[in-house]
Amino acid sequence: MGLNVANCPRCGKVFAQGLHDVCPACVKEIEKEYEACAEFLRENKGTNMHDLSESTGVTIRQITKFIREGRISLMGLPNMGFPCESCGMMIRGGSLCDNCRSNLQKGISAIKGDQDVRERSGTQGPKWNFEIKKRD
Numbered sequence: 001m002g003l004n005v006a007n008c009p010r011c012g013k014v015f016a017q018g019l020h021d022v023c024p025a026c027v028k029e030i031e032k033e034y035e036a037c038a039e040f041l042r043e044n045k046g047t048n049m050h051d052l053s054e055s056t057g058v059t060i061r062q063i064t065k066f067i068r069e070g071r072i073s074l075m076g077l078p079n080m081g082f083p084c085e086s087c088g089m090m091i092r093g094g095s096l097c098d099n100c101r102s103n104l105q106k107g108i109s110a111i112k113g114d115q116d117v118r119e120r121s122g123t124q125g126p127k128w129n130f131e132i133k134k135r136d
């Protein structure tokens with residue numbers, strides 16, 4: 001038992017882990033950043049992620065965190081979005097854009113399909129009965 005000591009992921013200082021996953025100094029900094037974002041958003045409903053980040057000096061990464069934590073709501077902010085975790089395109093929900101999501105699903109079903117074929121054909125390996133034709 002005892003204190004859980006960890007390095008602050010934000011500033012690297014050693015601190016006793018408690019309620020927050022960053023050190024107390026950073027908690028205060030993040031609060032300030034949140035206040036700056038919230039204030040800017042109150043005045044600029046039409047802003048987007050880049051403008052918000054530039055105007056407040058808060059990183060897109062941190063703003064994305066606020067949105068994910070539900071502290072910043074995208075309701076009433078039509079131009080705000082956060083980057084897709086895979087390609088960085090601005091999205092307003094989930095963690096991936098439509099493109100990456102469907103690519104991911106295709107990837108998953110391709111892996112599954114491959115496994116099915118191998119299971120069914122035993123040691124012989126998959127037999128492909130189709131030709132790939134070039135389309136004009």
Ligand SMILES: [Zn+2]
Pocket residue numbers: 008009010011012013022023024025026027
């Ligand atoms: Zn810190």
Ligand SMILES: [Zn+2]
Pocket residue numbers: 084085086087088089096097098099100101
């Ligand atoms: Zn994407």
